Amino acid sequence: MRSQIGLAVLMFLGLLGMGLPAGGVLSQTITVVGTPHLSGLDRAPTDEQLAKVVDRLAGFEPTQVCVERMGGERIQAQLLDQKQHGMTFQPETHGRPLATVIVPAGYEMRGKLERGPVAARREARNLLQEWGSLELADRIRAIGLLVAGFEFHSAVLNWSYLDEAEREAAGEVLGALTVDGLNSILESDHEAYSLAVPLARRSGLHELCTADALEDETRGMRTAVEHGGMDVIESAEVQERLEEHRVIMMEAWQPDAGEEALVSLLRYTNSEDYEAMDRELQWETLRRFDNDEGAFQRRLMYWHARTAEISAELYRALAQGSDERVLFIVGAAHRPFTEADLRSQPWLEVKPARELLSDDTQ
Incomplete structure (x- = not known):
């Protein structure tokens, strides 16, 4: 048995020494798209200009689309220490829309749905896995749970899947603060939404990965x-x-x-x-x-x-x-x-x- 373990270790080390797999193809792939902040351009890009970029980037065929935004776990952790991280949530520095939309809506939705952020994120992800077979009420609930878990960017993505009548119905459950926030951010020129959301939809995704x-x-x-x-x-x-x-x-x-x-x-x-x-x-x-x-x-x-x-x-x-x-x-x-x-x-x-x-x- 010991000799078999030793042989396995040697084979593993040998594979590491070989570098790339046969054919030189790596299975894990990433592309980093550097953009100026589109919301800061002197003139906003047109829908046609945005669509051309989405067409190009969709050729990568991503399994995940990530944005320069903080995820729910990081937001939750920082909210626990306001003395240390309070400046992060100030609109006049770089806290917008954290301070103006994401955190207030998150707290309100936690009360409406009676879910803490950890439980809300867990339940939301379970629902998102079944999105195609969900009734409208459960889709609305999934969006609300994402908001409660401070995963507002993924909530925006799933909000984009709803039509006008469905959004109107959602307003009765989610409330004006959340609905207004979802609408305003979805319509933002910022690349995290004007590029990432349509790209994620092209791939049928229901979560935006966050990295910041x-x-x-x-x-x-x-x-x-x-x-x-x-x-x-x-x-x-x-x-x-x-x-x-x-x-x-x-x-x-x-x-x-x-x-x-x-x-x-x-x-x-x-x-x-x-x-x-x-x-x-x-x-x-x-x-x-x-x-x-x-x-x-x-x-x-x-x-x-x-x-x-x-x-x-x-x-x-x-x-x-x-x-x-x-x-x-x-x-x-x-x-x-x-x-x-x-x-x-x-x-x-x-x-x-x-x-x-x-x-x-x-």
Whole structure:
């Protein structure tokens, strides 16, 4: 028996040493799509321009679509320590719509359905597995449970499956706060909804995977401010270079260039040229003109801590099956660092999004 175990161990180690499986094909695949925040563009993309991007990205055939948003478990954990994480939920920093929609609606729906967030998420996922055979009342309940579990992004996705009459019926159960929130976020230009929701629907999905850690963003912002970072930001040298970055991004977005305009913009934000430009004019600028307190060196380390947590969430998504294909939509500045982290894993194939967005893609 001992010799058989030893042989099995040697065979396993031998397979690791071989690297890729026969044929060089990895079963776990991910693509990271870097976007500017579409809700911040000077002119919103048209429905046709959004649809062209969705068409391109759908060619990846994802089994999961992930967005740069915090999931219910992380939100729940941070709400338990308001002293530490209160800034995360302030609308005037980066808490919108956490503070204005997700958390208030979650608390209200917990009371309506008499379910805590953990039980709500568990029951919702059980119902979502049977979505195709559910009566409308159970579909509405599943959406309400997602809201109660702070999985608002998945609630938005499933809300999009309901027609107008079904949404009207849902309002009687869910209430105005939740319904208004679902409608407003579904109609948002933000890429987590304007791109991720239709992509997830193309694949028949009922959950949006979430990958973010705003607690580290909060720590980084607070640290930079506490160590004089605002004086650095407001200096003429830094403002000049940040303005150069802004002008480049404005020139990259040509909304009157037809249906492929947004594809063209994303082709740029997923390119090596963008990666070099963004690093030089944003991150290296802040490091180069940093103060003696190291305000932005500290800020950058927290930003990388956030990136590491994002990667951890993506690895958990990939662990859901043996042949997952995960498509992650994230702010363009994060994309190079997240890709580098993912590429460090020899068992994972990272497919560049620019291949899906290239001129040759049909």
